[in-house]
Amino acid sequence: xxxxxxxxxxxxxxxxxxxxxxxxxxxxxxxxxxxxxxxxxxxxxxxxxxxxxxxxxxxxxxxxxxxxxxxxxxxxxxxxxxxxxxxxxxxxxxxxxxxxxxxxxxxxxxxxxxxxxxxxxxxxxxxxxxxxxxxxxxxxxxxxxxxxxxxxxxxxxxxxxxxxxxxxx
Amino acid sequence: xxxxxxxxxxxxxxxxxxxxxxxxxxxxxxxxxxxxxxxxxxxxxxxxxxxxxxxxxxxxxxxxxxxxxxxxxxxxxxxxxxxxxxxxxxxxxxxxxxxxxxxxxxxxxxxxxxxxxxxxxxxxxxxxxxxxxxxxxxxxxxxxxxxxxxxxxxxx
Amino acid sequence: xxxxxxxxxxxxxxxxxxxxxxxxxxxxxxxxxxxxxxxxxxxxxxxxxxxxxxxxxxxxxxxxxxxxxxxxxxxxxxxxxxxxxxxxxxxxxxxxxxxxxxxxxxxxxxxxxxxxxxxxxxxxxxxxxxxxxxxxxxxxxxxxxxxxxxxxxxxxxxxxxxxxxxxxxxxxxxxxxxxxxxxxxxxxxxxxxxxxxxxxxxxxxxxxxxxxxxxxxxxxxxxxxxxxxxxxxxxxxxxxxxxxxxxxxxxxxxxxxxxxxxxxxxxxxxxxxxxxxxxxxxxxxxxxxxxxxxxxxxxxxxxxxxxxxxxxxxxxxxxxxxxxxxxxxxxxxxxxxxxxxxxxxxxxxxxxxxxxxxxxxxxxxxxxxxxxxxxxxxxxxxxxx
Numbered sequence: 169x170x171x172x173x174x175x176x177x178x179x180x181x182x183x184x185x186x187x188x189x190x191x192x193x194x195x196x197x198x199x200x201x202x203x204x205x206x207x208x209x210x211x212x213x214x215x216x217x218x219x220x221x222x223x224x225x226x227x228x229x230x231x232x233x234x235x236x237x238x239x240x241x242x243x244x245x246x247x248x249x250x251x252x253x254x255x256x257x258x259x260x261x262x263x264x265x266x267x268x269x270x271x272x273x274x275x276x277x278x279x280x281x282x283x284x285x286x287x288x289x290x291x292x293x294x295x296x297x298x299x300x301x302x303x304x305x306x307x308x309x310x311x312x313x314x315x316x317x318x319x320x321x322x323x324x325x326x327x328x329x330x331x332x333x334x335x336x337x
Numbered sequence: 338x339x340x341x342x343x344x345x346x347x348x349x350x351x352x353x354x355x356x357x358x359x360x361x362x363x364x365x366x367x368x369x370x371x372x373x374x375x376x377x378x379x380x381x382x383x384x385x386x387x388x389x390x391x392x393x394x395x396x397x398x399x400x401x402x403x404x405x406x407x408x409x410x411x412x413x414x415x416x417x418x419x420x421x422x423x424x425x426x427x428x429x430x431x432x433x434x435x436x437x438x439x440x441x442x443x444x445x446x447x448x449x450x451x452x453x454x455x456x457x458x459x460x461x462x463x464x465x466x467x468x469x470x471x472x473x474x475x476x477x478x479x480x481x482x483x484x485x486x487x488x489x490x491x492x493x
Numbered sequence: 494x495x496x497x498x499x500x501x502x503x504x505x506x507x508x509x510x511x512x513x514x515x516x517x518x519x520x521x522x523x524x525x526x527x528x529x530x531x532x533x534x535x536x537x538x539x540x541x542x543x544x545x546x547x548x549x550x551x552x553x554x555x556x557x558x559x560x561x562x563x564x565x566x567x568x569x570x571x572x573x574x575x576x577x578x579x580x581x582x583x584x585x586x587x588x589x590x591x592x593x594x595x596x597x598x599x600x601x602x603x604x605x606x607x608x609x610x611x612x613x614x615x616x617x618x619x620x621x622x623x624x625x626x627x628x629x630x631x632x633x634x635x636x637x638x639x640x641x642x643x644x645x646x647x648x649x650x651x652x653x654x655x656x657x658x659x660x661x662x663x664x665x666x667x668x669x670x671x672x673x674x675x676x677x678x679x680x681x682x683x684x685x686x687x688x689x690x691x692x693x694x695x696x697x698x699x700x701x702x703x704x705x706x707x708x709x710x711x712x713x714x715x716x717x718x719x720x721x722x723x724x725x726x727x728x729x730x731x732x733x734x735x736x737x738x739x740x741x742x743x744x745x746x747x748x749x750x751x752x753x754x755x756x757x758x759x760x761x762x763x764x765x766x767x768x769x770x771x772x773x774x775x776x777x778x779x780x781x782x783x784x785x786x787x788x789x790x791x792x793x794x795x796x797x798x799x800x801x802x803x804x805x806x807x808x809x810x811x812x813x814x815x816x817x818x819x820x821x822x823x824x825x826x827x828x829x830x831x832x833x834x835x836x837x838x839x840x841x842x843x844x845x846x847x848x849x850x851x852x853x854x855x856x857x858x859x860x861x862x863x864x865x866x867x868x869x870x871x872x873x874x875x876x877x878x
Contacts, residue, residue, distance in 0.1 A: 169529065169841060171848040175671045176521035177506030177705065178513060180364060180608075190512060191370045191482045193363045195551060199431055200357040202624075210625045211351045234741070236626050242736055262647070262744065264639030265692035270358070270631060272613035278692075281636045283740045294740040296627050296636075304692070309647045325351060328629050355624055360611045361551045364510065366517045399513075400520045402561035405527070405534035 209239045212251055218325035220317055224254045224289045235289040254288030256315035257336065261285050261294050265304040278304055284313060284333055300332030312336045368408070372396040376487075377480040382414040382472070384449055395449040416472040417493055418446035425461045444470055444490050456489035469493040494592040498717035498724035499709050499876065501530025502837040507674045507705035507825025510608035515544070515552065515706075519562030519604045522706035522830075526600065527564075530710045531720055537710070539596040540565040541587040542572045543579040543603040543829040549617050550609040563602045575872065576865020577778060578732070579603060580707070580832015584861065584874030585730035587711045597713045601836075604706035605827030614702045621867060635699075639691035641744040641868060642781045646693060648745040649796030651784075653693060657684035658802045659780035660697050663816050666809065667823025669849040672834070674701055674825035684780075700778045703825035707833035709840060725843045728858075729763070729875030731756030739867045750789025750862060753871035757860070758791075761875040766791045770875075771856035772813065772842060774835035776863040777820040783807075786862055787815065789871065814852045817842065832863035836874060843878040 184190055206214060209225065213236055216223035225237035229244040233252055241248050263282035269275055280299040285292060299307060300316060313333035323329040344350055365373065368385055373396075375381050385397025389404040393412070401408050423442035428434055440457040442464070457464055458473060470490040480486040503525025505511075505518050513521070519542075527533065542563045547555045556572035563570070573579060573586045580603045587601035607614040618634040645651065658681060667676035679697060687696035717724040733752035736742065754766070763769045775786035784798035792813060793801055801807055807815035818824055818838040821831050839859040841847040862873045 169844075169846040169848065171671055175504065175506045176513075176525070177508050177511050177518065177672075178367075179506065179508035180510045180512050182510075185362075185510070191365050191373055193365065193483060194360075195362070196360045198357065198360065198551065200548075202355045202357075203352050204355065204624055206351045206353060206625055214351060214625065234738075236623075236738075238738075242738070261740075262640045262644035264636055264643060264694070266633070266636060266639065266690070267688075268633060268635060268690050270619055270633045271616045272633070279631070281630070281632065281640065283640055283744075292741060292743060296622075296630065296632070296740050298630060309643065326353075326629055327626050353625055355628060357548065357617075357620065359616045361609045362611055363514065363609050364512050366513045369514075399517045400524070400562070402566045405520075405524065405564060405566075 207239065209237045213237050214325040216253070217327065217329040218323045220320065220323070222254050222256050222286060222315070223251050224286070224293070226250045226252050232290040233288065233293065235286050235293045235295060254286050258284040258286040258294070258313055258333065260299070260307065260309055260311045260313060262309055263299060263307050280304060280307060282333070297327070297330060298332040299334070301334040366399055368397040368399055373482040373486070377482040380474050380477065382416055382446060384412050384414045386410040386412055392450045393448055394451050395446055395453060412448070414449060415447045418444045418449070418470055418490070420457065420464065420466060420468050420470050420490070421445050421452055422466060423457055423461070423464050440464060442490065455484070455487055458489040458491040463492065495594055496714050497588050497591040497727045498712050498714055499727060499840050500712055500717050500720050500724050501526045501532065501710035502708065502840045503527070503529060504672050504707040504834060504837055505705050506672050507703045507827055507834070509674065509701060509703065511606065511704035515550070515559050515604050515606040516562035518606065518704060518706040519559050519602060522604070522708040523562065523564045523600060523602055526708040526710050532710065534564050536598055537564055537568065537600045538598045539569045539590050540600045540602065541583055541590060542570065543574060543583045543586070544572065545574060545605055545828050548620070549614070550606050559604055563604070564600045569596070574829065575870045577776060577828055577831065578863040578865035578870035578872040579829040581776070581835060581861045581863035581874050582732055582872035583833055584727060584836050585732055585872065588727050588730050591711050591713055597716045599711040600708060601711055601833065602706065602708040603830035603833035605830050606704045607702045607827060608704050635691040635694055637739070637868060638779050639694045642693050642779065644744045645781060645785055651796070651799050653685060654681055655799035655803055656698070656781045656784065657681040659777065659783045660684045660822055662802070662808060663777060663780070663783070663820040663822040665823070666817055666850065667819025670819045670824050672705070672825070673819050673823055674703055676819060676823050694779065698780045700821035700826035703827040705825055705827040705830050707830045707837050709833065709836050723844055723878070725840050726877050727874060728877045729757035729761030729873070731760070731873040733871045735869045737867055737869065739869070742868070744868060746795055747785055747789040747864065747868070747871060749869060750786055750864065750871035750873070751791060753873045754790045754862070757873040757875050761877070763858070763875065767793065767813070770813070770858050770860050771854060772817060772852055772859050773815045774818060774820070774838055774859065774861040775815065776832065776835070777816055777822050778826055780822060782864065783816060783820065786864060790860060790862055790873070809850065809852055817847070817850050817852055832861065832872070835861040835863070839876045843876055
């Protein structure tokens with residue numbers, strides 16, 4: 169194996185692109201818009217959020233109470249359609265303090281995403297959400313939190329009907 | 338017990354909208370770039386010839402797909418060719434209606450082994466498979482170094 | 494089932510943005526692999542290819558688009574994709590072609606061109622999140638790594654300093670790899686002082702986005718004899734997937750990597766991985782991932798990988814060299830090609846052809862592993878000389 173041979177590839181720098189030193193074909197007219205039907209499980213979950221409730225679903229075989237709800241248990245592979253209300257409190261399973269946005273640009277005020285294990289669901293069942301009303305340096309794994317809801321008239325049946333979860337003192 | 342349930346009320350069906358928030362810009366490999374620069378600056382077409390099998394690629398490519406060797410020889414290609422196939426469309430890429438029907442065709446330039454897809458600058462009724470066509474380029478000062486520097490192919 | 498040999502390998506440079514398109518990158522890797530084996534395209538009977546979904550760089554039917562560069566002109570051709578796990582999974586995917594007896598030769602090739610996506614390829618990953626329950630929160634890809642890293646660190650009480658040692662090691666190892674994008678000498682302090690993107694993830698904890706391709710050539714034992722008297726054997730393959738409901742799992746331990754490893758180890762007759770494996774190339778898109786995956790590969794107990802790193806066991810001159818190539822952190826991370834880069838490294842190390850990166854303890858058995866999707870997929874390939 170000759171490690172001195174020339175390895176293929178011509179690296180371009182950001183400047184090459186900015187100063188248009190190379191020819192490029194731009195395709196900015198990507199009109200990819202989607203309208204997804206939520207299905208029964210998520211549809212019911214989102215309806216519950218609009219009403220100020222978090223819903224889980226129970227599997228008739230393994231009896232797990234799962235959140236977010238789903239129409240079949242992926243372990244037992246059977247139908248699950250018994251919806252069960254769970255609490256809107258939980259425990260922080262893990263969290264991050266994020267200074268970048270989706271497009272990798274920076275933000276000064278960080279978001280605090282967290283996986284929150286929901287009380288009333290089977291242990292370990294969690295949802296992704298944001299933490300609020302808390303300083304980043306005060307967040308701890310194992311912290312107890314409670315949902316802060318939008319007022320009923322502002323809710324639309326979306327995960328953001330819960331603004332964030334805040335620490336419970 | 339199945340999970341397919343009949344929906345009794347339309348209002349029960351919830352939809353959520355979303356989109357894909359990215360854009361794309363493609364770099365060109367060397368041979369392709371030289372083809373478009375030559376077209377933009379001098380209005381000439383070029384092709385790449387495989388030394389092994391003699392296949393002439395327009396635009397030129399880095400490697401011959403059949404022989405799997407580098408294509409190094411570049412030749413000049415005339416701007417005239419034959420219309421090998423064509424079709425007509427009334428809508429654009431997004432499904433919006435066009436002001437007038439547009440003919441697209443596959444054109445084999447003289448000496449090329451490959452075909453180019455492009456607009457045919459004639460109504461469908463005047464098009465015939467096998468007819469001679471010639472490239473019409475966009476005004477030199479308006480060319481960008483893109484396939485759209487060719488306005489289309491008109492009957493020769 | 495027949496024994497499967499590896500007789501050639503090829504790789505391009507890994508770069509943040511390549512001038513070449515995916516086709517040309519694929520051709521360069523495939524051509525180099527053929528030349529290294531002393532073969533021509535007509536000697537290849539089938540092609541197993543891997544590349545990320547079409548929306549990534551908006552090239553529809555991407556496998557078909559890349560087929561000519563992959564050497565698949567008028568050949569049986571299949572494509573697989575399991576996120577970052579693809580590259581090592583291609584070892585399994587190619588293995589089926591030969592072991593089954595259906596083909597005597599197979600070109601295995603992974604390619605990625607991430608740079609066409611603006612403003613940043615990371616934005617294309619938005620669609621990994623659930624459209625109903627997660628996307629409205631405005632997430633980005635680094636969240637899931639930060640969440641997993643935090644859980645892993647907290648569960649085992651691991652300090653950032655120990656994790657940073659992996660970044661230092663791999664960036665340093667990559668200085669000896671001609672394809673490397675980010676080969677550089679850094680210190681733990683450099684890592685700890687680098688920009689915090691999403692605590693606990695900092696800039697030097699992350700592998701770069703890259704364009705690149707890598708390929709290996711597989712064949713039966715009979716065919717290998719015609720080309721070389723020093724083939725490398727694929728002795729074990731394994732792959733496993735965990736639930737997409739990632740928030741219902743405890744992220745501190747990658748069970749799916751363990752199951753994939755068990756599958757591969759059983760085939761390779763390995764029952765004591767720590768003793769029977771001489772070196773490893775686990776997937777390291779983030780530095781903590783190398784540790785996470787070492788534990789999943791059962792090369793040490795849960796929470797013990799940082800100790801091995803601290804003690805120098807995973808250095809090139811240590812008892813268990815880990816990522817001697819420089820890994821994704823140092824060489825680069827073109828998603829579907831990174832794992833094939835690791836398979837190439839196993840090949841070169843086992844043949845004693847790894848140049849300045851060569852491990853000195855006469856390695857006999859190496860394991861490559863990759864991971865992908867929503868912390869879901871484990872793919873493992875074991876090679877021996």
